[in-house]
Amino acid sequence: MKTLFLSLVLIAGFAVASPPSALAVDYDGDGVVEDDCLDNCPNVANPGQLNTDGDSEGDACDNDDDGDGIPDTQDPAPLDSSIP
Numbered sequence: 001m002k003t004l005f006l007s008l009v010l011i012a013g014f015a016v017a018s019p020p021s022a023l024a025v026d027y028d029g030d031g032v033v034e035d036d037c038l039d040n041c042p043n044v045a046n047p048g049q050l051n052t053d054g055d056s057e058g059d060a061c062d063n064d065d066d067g068d069g070i071p072d073t074q075d076p077a078p079l080d081s082s083i084p
């Protein structure tokens with residue numbers, strides 16, 4: 001019986017001592033972890049996380065930075081939605 005108790009204590013102690021299962025991953029190496037969608041461009045290194053239009057994608061991977069519906073490649077002012 002004492003052995004069983006000791007085993008339970010050891011198991012409980014190990015569970016507490018183990019690191020949290022949620023690993024902080026940073027695939028693009030910009031210092032912003034991808035967990036919980038903290039990195040607004042998980043595949044593009046953008047340490048500043050600049051996001052002009054405030055949507056879910058940072059400027060580094062958003063093909064419409066100002067959110068006016070005109071893609072950056074065709075937008076005369078890609079960072080100003082007031083200029084169509």
Ligand SMILES: [Ca+2]
Nearest residue numbers: 026030032039
């Ligand atoms: Ca990252």
Ligand SMILES: [Ca+2]
Nearest residue numbers: 041044045046
């Ligand atoms: Ca990133």
Ligand SMILES: [Ca+2]
Nearest residue numbers: 053055057062
């Ligand atoms: Ca954006």
Ligand SMILES: [Ca+2]
Nearest residue numbers: 066068070075
């Ligand atoms: Ca645009």
